[in-house]
Amino acid sequence: QITLKESGPTLVKPTQTLTLTCTFSGFSLSTRGVGVGWVRQPPGEALEWLALIYWDDDKRYSPSLKSRLTITKDTSKTQVVLTMTNMDPVDTATYYCAHIGSSASNRRWFDPWGQGALVTVSS
């Protein structure tokens, strides 16, 4: 059974850097084809993809947020870490991490998802 859980601060101040950790079990990020992604959802709004990382350390970022995001993996600790710099109140959202399933390079999906972590940006 695959499970993921997000952890990090619930409140950050504007201009600060957010660091979120996704701790997972049930799979290895050393296994070919495996990946983990981050998605956020502002209150009452739609899902927005942020970043993903694959078993071979291939990393992809949302074009609109690329300059502010860094994603890394710690295979031994079964964790993926996302950092977002220069936080702003508009970044207030629930942040989800998810396992990336795949049957081929262009056939991927997010399953399952973590429970999400609400991050509020306010002074």
Add this chain to the structure above:
Amino acid sequence: QSVLTQPPSVSAAPGQKVTISCSGSSSNIGNNYVSWYQQLPGTAPKLLIYDNNKRPSGIPDRFSGSKSGTSATLGITGLQTGDEADYYCGTWDSSVSAWVFGGGTKLTVL
């Protein structure tokens, strides 16, 4: 403004059928596989459909997916009040090397 276009809302009576459309372009839906997600109120999204039309184990066959050209469709038959949720389509966009989601569709079962 989402790259994938979904209707903001759909509604139907219990027992009826509903479809939710997801429109994109050749760089995303046209050349990549689509997945669909159900988000019940206050919960994390859950995978409903992957590879355009496949259901994960545990998803009832009331849920179906299809794709034609640059559009995809989620179908739900035998609507139940428990199906009231937000539904999102998603896929990879090859032109920007980014995952994209639709803006979401709120399903109301009247």
